[in-house]
Every structure is written in C-alpha cells, then in structure tokens.
Amino acid sequence: MPEIRQNIATKEWVVISTERAKRPEDFKTTKEKKVLPEISEKCPFCPGNEHMTPYETYVVNDEYGKWKIRVIPNKYPAVLQEGTVEFKVSGIKRSVTGVGSAEVIIESAKHNVVLPLMPEKDIEQIIKVYRERYLAAEKDKRIKMVIIFKNYGEQAGASIEHPHSQLIAIPVVPFHIRYRIEEAMRYYDETGKCVFCVMLEEELRLQERIVVETGHFVSFVPYAALAPFHMWLLPRRHTESFGEITDEEITDLAKNLKLTLSKLYYGLDNPDYNFVIRSVPVNEKGKEYYHWYITIMPRLIKTAGFEIGTGMSINCSLPEDNARFLREIKIR
Amino acid sequence: MPEIRQNIATKEWVVISTERAKRPEDFKTTKEKKVLPEISEKCPFCPGNEHMTPYETYVVNDEYGKWKIRVIPNKYPAVLQEGTVEFKVSGIKRSVTGVGSAEVIIESAKHNVVLPLMPEKDIEQIIKVYRERYLAAEKDKRIKMVIIFKNYGEQAGASIEHPHSQLIAIPVVPFHIRYRIEEAMRYYDETGKCVFCVMLEEELRLQERIVVETGHFVSFVPYAALAPFHMWLLPRRHTESFGEITDEEITDLAKNLKLTLSKLYYGLDNPDYNFVIRSVPVNEKGKEYYHWYITIMPRLIKTAGFEIGTGMSINCSLPEDNARFLREIKIR
Numbered sequence: 293m294p295e296i297r298q299n300i301a302t303k304e305w306v307v308i309s310t311e312r313a314k315r316p317e318d319f320k321t322t323k324e325k326k327v328l329p330e331i332s333e334k335c336p337f338c339p340g341n342e343h344m345t346p347y348e349t350y351v352v353n354d355e356y357g358k359w360k361i362r363v364i365p366n367k368y369p370a371v372l373q374e375g376t377v378e379f380k381v382s383g384i385k386r387s388v389t390g391v392g393s394a395e396v397i398i399e400s401a402k403h404n405v406v407l408p409l410m411p412e413k414d415i416e417q418i419i420k421v422y423r424e425r426y427l428a429a430e431k432d433k434r435i436k437m438v439i440i441f442k443n444y445g446e447q448a449g450a451s452i453e454h455p456h457s458q459l460i461a462i463p464v465v466p467f468h469i470r471y472r473i474e475e476a477m478r479y480y481d482e483t484g485k486c487v488f489c490v491m492l493e494e495e496l497r498l499q500e501r502i503v504v505e506t507g508h509f510v511s512f513v514p515y516a517a518l519a520p521f522h523m524w525l526l527p528r529r530h531t532e533s534f535g536e537i538t539d540e541e542i543t544d545l546a547k548n549l550k551l552t553l554s555k556l557y558y559g560l561d562n563p564d565y566n567f568v569i570r571s572v573p574v575n576e577k578g579k580e581y582y583h584w585y586i587t588i589m590p591r592l593i594k595t596a597g598f599e600i601g602t603g604m605s606i607n608c609s610l611p612e613d614n615a616r617f618l619r620e621i622k623i624r
Numbered sequence: 625m626p627e628i629r630q631n632i633a634t635k636e637w638v639v640i641s642t643e644r645a646k647r648p649e650d651f652k653t654t655k656e657k658k659v660l661p662e663i664s665e666k667c668p669f670c671p672g673n674e675h676m677t678p679y680e681t682y683v684v685n686d687e688y689g690k691w692k693i694r695v696i697p698n699k700y701p702a703v704l705q706e707g708t709v710e711f712k713v714s715g716i717k718r719s720v721t722g723v724g725s726a727e728v729i730i731e732s733a734k735h736n737v738v739l740p741l742m743p744e745k746d747i748e749q750i751i752k753v754y755r756e757r758y759l760a761a762e763k764d765k766r767i768k769m770v771i772i773f774k775n776y777g778e779q780a781g782a783s784i785e786h787p788h789s790q791l792i793a794i795p796v797v798p799f800h801i802r803y804r805i806e807e808a809m810r811y812y813d814e815t816g817k818c819v820f821c822v823m824l825e826e827e828l829r830l831q832e833r834i835v836v837e838t839g840h841f842v843s844f845v846p847y848a849a850l851a852p853f854h855m856w857l858l859p860r861r862h863t864e865s866f867g868e869i870t871d872e873e874i875t876d877l878a879k880n881l882k883l884t885l886s887k888l889y890y891g892l893d894n895p896d897y898n899f900v901i902r903s904v905p906v907n908e909k910g911k912e913y914y915h916w917y918i919t920i921m922p923r924l925i926k927t928a929g930f931e932i933g934t935g936m937s938i939n940c941s942l943p944e945d946n947a948r949f950l951r952e953i954k955i956r
Contacts, residue, residue, distance in 0.1 A: 294703055294722025296796060303799050307722055312700040368644045370930070370938050371626055384826045385847055390626025390639055441929025449928025460930055464628060467635050468935025471803065494716045515717055568933035589932055596781025597773025598702070598792055600921055601900035603800025606702050 296604075297516035301487045303475050305604045306516045312608040316617035319520050319592045319609070321563045323445075328404035328453065336367075337398045337454035349395065350425060352417055360414075361421050362398040369394035370460055377434045377463045392461040393429055397421055397440075399455040406562070407442070407455060408553035416546035422457075422569065423542065427535050429461040430574050436465045437573045440534070445564025447591035465573045473572070473582055480581035488583030492526050501615040504551045508544040511552040511588070513615040519593055520609040521560065521618070525552060525586040532582040534571040549586070555618040556590055565590040628936075629848035633819045635807050637936045638848045644940040648949035651852050651924045651941070653895045655777075660736035660785065668699075669730045669786035681727065682757065684749055692746075693753050694730040701726035702792055709766045709795045724793040725761055729753055729772075731787040738894070739774070739787060740885035748878040754789075754901065755874070758867050761793040762906050768797045769905045772866070777896025779923035797905045805904070805914055812913035820915030824858050833947040836883045840876040843884040843920070845947040851925055852941040853892065853950070857884060857918040864914040866903040881918070887950040888922060897922040 295308045336344035339358070350363035365373065371392035378389045399407065399418050407415065422440050429438045442457035443450040479487040495501055495512050503511040503523060511525040525548060527541060537545070556563060571584040599605055627640045668676035671690070682695035697705065703724035710721045731739065731750050739747065754772050761770045774789035775782040811819040827833055827844045835843040835855060843857040857880060859873060869877070888895060903916040931937055 293707060294701075296703075296720045296722050296794070298718040298720075300716045300718060305796055305798050307702045307794075309700075309702050309722075311704070312702070368641075369626075370639045370641050370644070371628075372643070375625060384632045384823050386630040386632060388628045388630075390628050390641070437934065439930060439933040441933055443928040447926065449926040458929065462628070462639075462934070462936075464637055466637050466934050466936045467803065471799065491716050566929040566932055568929045570933060587932065594779065594781040596775040597790065597898040597900045598771060600898055600919065601771040601773055601902060602769065602794070602798050604794075604798045 299514060299516040301476060301479075301491055302472055304516060304518065306518055307604065307606045308610065309606050309608045310610075312606075313610060314520075314608055316520075316559075316609065316613055319563075319590075320559075320561045321592070323562075323564075325562075330402050330404050332403045332454070335403055335452070335454050337362075337396075337452060337456060338403050339401045345396075350421065350428075352421060358401065360401060361417060362401075363421060363425060364396050364398065366394035366396050366458070371462060388464055391434055392463055393432070393435075393459065394461075395425060395459040397425065397457045397459065399457060403454050405455055406557065407444070408550055408557040410550070412543075412546045412550055415550050416543055418457075419537075419542045419545055419549075420539075422459075423535065423537055425459050426569075426571070429459060430535060432461065434463050435461045435574055437462050437469065438571065439568065441566060441568040443566055445591070447564035448566045450564075469573060473576065473579075476581045476583075477579075486530055486581050486583055488526060488585065489530050492528065500612050503555065503615055503618045504548050506544050506548040506551070508541045509548040511548060513611040513618075515611060517607055517611040517614065518605040519589060519607055521556065521563075521590045521592065521614050522607075523552065523588040525549065525588060526583065527585070530580075530583060532572040532579050532584055533577050534569050534584045551623055552588065554623045555621045556588075558623065559618055559621045560590065560592070563590045563592060631846060631848040633808060633811075633823055634804055636848060636850065638850050639936065639938045640942060641938050641940045642942075644938075645942060646852075646940055648852075648891075648941065648945055651895075651922075652891075652893045653924070655894075655896075657894075662734050662736050664735045664786070667735055667784070667786050669694075669728075669784060669788060670735050671733045677728075682753065684753060690733065692733060693749060694733075695753060695757060696728050696730065698726040698728050698790070703794060720796055723766055724795055725764070725767075725791065726793075727757060727791040729757065729789045729791065731789060735786050737787055738889065739776070740882055740889040742882070744875075744878045744882055747882050748875055750789075751869075751874045751877055751881075752871075754791075755867065755869055757791050758901075758903075761791060762867060764793065766795050767793045767906055769794050769801065770903065771900065773898060773900040775898055777923070779896035780898045782896075801905060805908065805911075808913040808915075809911075818862055818913050818915055820858060820917065821862050824860065832944050835887060835947055835950045836880050838876050838880040838883070840873045841880040843880060845943040845950075847943060849939055849943040849946065850937040851921060851939055853888065853895075853922045853924065853946050854939075855884065855920040857881065857920060858915065859917070862912075862915060864904040864911050864916055865909050866901050866916045883955055884920065886955045887953045888920075890955065891950055891953045892922065892924070895922045895924060
C-alpha cells in the first residue's frame with residue numbers, strides 16, 4: 293500500500309509510491325562521463341579569464357598569492373545591487389523593485405574539481421567564505437532573506453561547469469518561508485520545543501534514515517523525503533541562522549558535507565544536484581523555534597503535472613532504503 | 625531594473641529578471657523532431673495492445689464501434705483504489721494510507737496526434753471524459769481532491785509518447801491548496817469579490833497579457849507568470865469546481881484550449897508542457913471566493929537552488945512580451 297507521508301516541520305505531503313518503487317541502484321545516473329581539463333580556455337571562471345567577469349568582491353589566496361576562491365557579482369544578476377526598495381500596488385499589480393545582491397562563489401581555480409573530492413580543508417575555506425558573504429549581505433538594511441545554494445550539473449540548472457555556488461539576497465520574504473516559520477512557531481507554542489530539534493533527536497534514536505553523523509552535524513533522508521535521495525543536513529546545536537556557525541562547526545560541517553556528497557557521488561555515479569542553505573529571514577533572528585539546515589536535492593527525476601497542481605511530490609523510492617544504501621557506501 | 629512581482633491571488637513572488645531576459649523567439653525548442661507512426665507496435669496505449677494495460681473503466685467509441693478515447697487505471701498507480709483512509713501519527717511520523725484513484729485518459733487511438741492539432745470536436749470529447757471521470761472520482765467519500773493533468777514530452781515528465789492525460793484523486797488537501805483558498809477567502813472577506821474574477825476583469829481591461837478570448841474562456845500570461853509562457857485559462861463564469869462545467873462551456877473550452885496550445889506549438893516549435901485543471905477540493909464546493917482554472921506550464925527552463933530555497937521563481941522573460949508574441953501567431 294502506498295503511503296502519503298507528511299513532514300512534521302514543513303507540513304509537506306509526499307506520496308511514497310510503492311507501486312512505482314525502484315531500487316536505490318536504479319537511480320545511478322547514465323549521463324555521459326566528460327573528462328574536464330584543469331583549465332578551460334573559454335571558461336569565464338578559470339584563471340587568466342578574470343577580465344570576463346565583474347571585479348571580485350572577495351578573494352582567498354593560496355600560499356603563493358594566487359586566488360583559490362573568488363567571489364564576484366553575478367554578470368546576469370536576478371536582482372541589482374543599486375537602488376531602493378519600492379513597493380508598487382496598482383489594481384492587480386503588486387511588485388517590488390528587484391534590488392539586493394547576486395554573487396557567484398568560484399570554489400576553486402581548477403576547472404575540473406568536484407566538491408565531494410576536494411580536501412576537507414578546502415571545503416572548510418569555502419564554507420568560511422559562505423559565512424563571510426552571508427554576514428555581509430545581511431547587513432544591508434534592504435535585505436529580508438539571504439539564500440546560498442549550489443547548482444551542480446545541467447539537470448540542476450547549472451550553465452557553467454566550473455565549480456561554483458551562488459548567493460542571492462532579496463528584499464521580500466516569500467510565503468513559502470513564512471508558512472514554515474508559522475508552522476514551527478505553532479509547534480513551539482504547543483510543546484515548548486523546536487520541531488527541527490525534535491526531528492533530529494528522533495532520527496538519531498531510530499537510526500533508520502541517518503546517512504552521516506559527525507560531531508556537530510547529522511545528515512539524513514527525511515521521513516517524508518520529497519524525491520529519491522533527498523537529504524537534510526542539520527546542525528546539532530539549535531541555531532536559527534547560518535550566520536552564527538562557529539569556526540569549530542565549520543570544520544565539522546566540511547567533514548560531514550564532504551562525506552554526504554561523496555556517498556552520492558560514488559553511490560549514484562556523480563548525479564546532478566542542488567543544495568541550499570536554509571536560514572531564517574534576516575529580521576527573524578533570535579527565534580527559538582526555527583533551525584537552519586542544508587537541503588540536498590539530487591535531480592534524478594522530473595516533476596510533472598501532479599506536483600504543479602498539488603504542491604505535493606511523488607517519491608518513487610523508500611527513504612529508509614535510500615539511507616541504508618548511502619550508509620553502506622564506504623568512503624576511504 | 626528587475627521587478628519582483630506578486631500574483632494577487634496565489635501570493636506567489638517571481639523575479640522578472642530583465643538582466644537575463646531573452647526574446648520570446650529565443651525559447652523555441654531545439655529538440656529533435658521525431659516522426660511518429662500512426663500505430664506503434666510496442667506502445668501499450670495503441671489499439672491491438674489493450675492486453676498490456678488494465679481493463680478500461682470508461683470508453684468512447686467512434687461510429688464504427690472502435691474505441692476513440694479509453695480510460696484505464698494506471699498500471700503503476702501513485703495511489704491504490706482499494707483500501708480505507710487511515711491516518712497514523714507516531715512521534716515525528718505522520719502518514720495516511722495512499723488510497724484514491726489514478727487513471728490514464730488515452731486521448732486518441734492514434735499514436736502520432738498532438739492535442740493542438742486535433743479537431744475541436746475530438747478535444748470536446750476528451751474534456752467531456754475529463755468531466756465524467758472528475759465527477760465519478762468526486763463521489764468517492766474517501767477523496768478530498770481530484771487533479772486532472774497532462775504531461776506532454778520528456779521535460780514535462782511524460783514517459784509514454786502516445787497522447788494521454790491523467791487523473792489522480794487523493795485523500796488529503798495539501799497545504800499549498802489550503803493556502804490559496806485561505807488567501808482567496810481573505811480577499812473575499814475584504815472586498816466581497818472573487819480575486820480570480822477581479823484578475824480576469826482587469827486583464828481584459830488592460831489587454832496587455834491576453835492570449836486567446838473565446839465566448840466562455842480567456843487565456844492569458846499572468847502578470848506574475850512563474851516561467852516563460854506560463855499561462856492561465858479561466859472560465860468567465862464564476863464557478864469553483866471544474867465538475868460544474870456545462871456542455872456549452874465545454875464546446876468553447878475545446879476551441880480556446882486548441883487555439884492556446886496551437887500558439888505554443890507553432891510559436892515555440894512544439895515545446896514540452898504540463899497543464900493542470902485546478903479545481904477546489906471536493907468538500908469545499910459552493911465557495912464564492914474560489915474559481916477553477918487551467919494552468920499551462922511550458923517546460924522551457926530548469927528550476928534550481930534559488931527556487932528550492934525560496935519557493936519563488938525567476939522568470940527570464942517579460943509576461944507582456946510573451947503574450948504579444950503568442951497573440952501575433954496566426955492560426956488558420
């Protein structure tokens with residue numbers, strides 16, 4: 293019997309479709325394996341081509357003074373840095389000026405590295421840059437939300453193959469986020485607890501869906517995973533904003549993220565994926581009921597009319613099977 | 625300056641990204657043109673292969689007694705017909721048994737026809753079958769929502785190329801739908817009007833985003849279109865449930881849908897798309913503040929981390945340009 297599961301925190305429903313279920317190994321990607329060069333002449337993110345991008349806003353150099361991580365304004369920004377926030381309401385038209393920031397974090401000078409195969413130390417530096425840029429974006433009084441995300445591979449919407457992630461800061465809080473906060477608040481008011489902390493505690497007790505446990509972080513396939521191999525990576529410490537992550541936690545997050553992504557990389561043959569750092573809106577800090585986390589979404593299936601029409605998902609795999617499969621993949 | 629627009633009815637935000645904007649003609653698909661046979665030997669939906677599918681629940685025959693439209697239970701159903709609705713709550717786990725119905729509407733005996741090129745009369749018959757199956761599904765006391773949708777092409781999640789659409793009836797109302805209804809109710813309580821009727825009236829007055837007007841229906845690119853060429857097709861008459869559509873309205877809907885989809889077909893070289901009939905939940909009938917409609921979503925772009933993290937969209941085209949482009953396409 294298929295089961296329709298609900299995520300206790302987000303209240304999202306997902307049909308766990310046993311009749312269409314596939315085995316975890318059936319999700320291995322069949323995409324063409326490309327061998328990439330260390331430097332690509334035409335790539336705007338490769339060393340030597342710095343003139344092809346806007347001037348950097350932040351840079352981390354290696355011991356020889358060459359850049360290792362480079363943050364640049366997006367050349368085709370979704371929102372613009374300059375301008376004031378102006379709401380316009382006229383008849384059915386409601387809009388706000390698209391101001392904010394849109395940055396690209398070039399994760400390495402090398403064109404052909406992938407995040408899960410980088411040394412932990414390098415991932416640690418990337419996360420430190422995330423924190424730095426997150427805190428910088430947050431200071432802008434016009435900003436209501438800061439999103440950091442990575443699109444890896446064509447199915448995940450990446451148009452450039454050079455390793456990079458993005459930051460977008462926007463002047464509104466979408467209802468999708470308001471709704472989550474409201475639900476978390478309701479849970480807190482009823483029980484005195486953060487629903488994300490409760491979820492993490494229960495997942496650790498059950499051990500059915502855990503993928504990687506490290507000192508400060510835990511990754512798992514949620515009970516109501518929206519798609520095959522969808523994962524959450526939560527800090528054990530209750531904090532609502534990614535900006536509050538400590539240096540010690542960053543070291544541990546680098547370790548956990550590397551392991552978690554490696555399991556996807558080896559287990560499913562380097563699938564396309566997105567990850568997103570989900571943090572509280574800027575003006576909602578200090579809330580006891582919200583918890584930041586990273587959502588990792590491999591792009592293995594296509595959404596269709598049912599998902600558009602209901603906002604629900606159909607997951608043709610069992611979260612417990614996905615988690616077991618990933619746990620069993622040994623990483624040296 | 626990019627503009628972040630909000631849909632007055634759904635409250636969805638979308639970044640209308642002028643910096644990334646493409647011209648309407650840039651969205652023409654480049655997919656390989658396949659010439660399909662009228663009958664495909666291996667296709668489970670083709671005549672002669674009826675034994676490859678479950679037994680039909682409904683059928684429309686032509687004048688020679690051969691089937692023209694065939695409704696079958698989905699062989700790989702998301703939800704199962706047999707069973708009782710049981711909610712389970714235990715710790716962080718919340719679920720309901722996956723009961724309901726999942727049907728496939730085979731739109732034609734011919735493997736190689738496409739909906740926009742079918743005669744109006746045939747489309748009319750298909751919509752009559754939609755209504756028939758919608759009303760049948762609604763009668764089931766276990767059902768809370770009925771979704772009818774079409775996935776056309778691989779990008780839209782279709783796995784079989786034979787022309788077909790689907791019906792899924794589920795025992796829960798997802799929050800995505802609850803939220804829309806709540807917003808529509810709030811608008812009604814404040815103004816005494818259906819927000820969808822107001823939107824339609826205003827779009828007709830402005831004439832900026834209209835695509836096709838017929839006697840009973842209007843298609844337009846919404847002011848806050850979520851993606852390039854995203855369209856809404858609304859009945860002029862205020863009705864909250866698709867099940868209430870009259871025969872006369874069906875005749876007109878066939879005409880409008882054919883024209884609207886033809887403009888996509890000719891204008892963008894036969895793009896993949898989904899459409900969904902969005903109707904009120906079964907137990908919410910008689911509401912004065914909700915309005916059923918069809919959402920048409922061409923699958924021309926990929927969603928990425930920003931969309932996952934915010935629930936917002938980035939539309940790299942201007943709704944007014946999209947609508948003008950489609951209006952100017954002449955259909956014989």
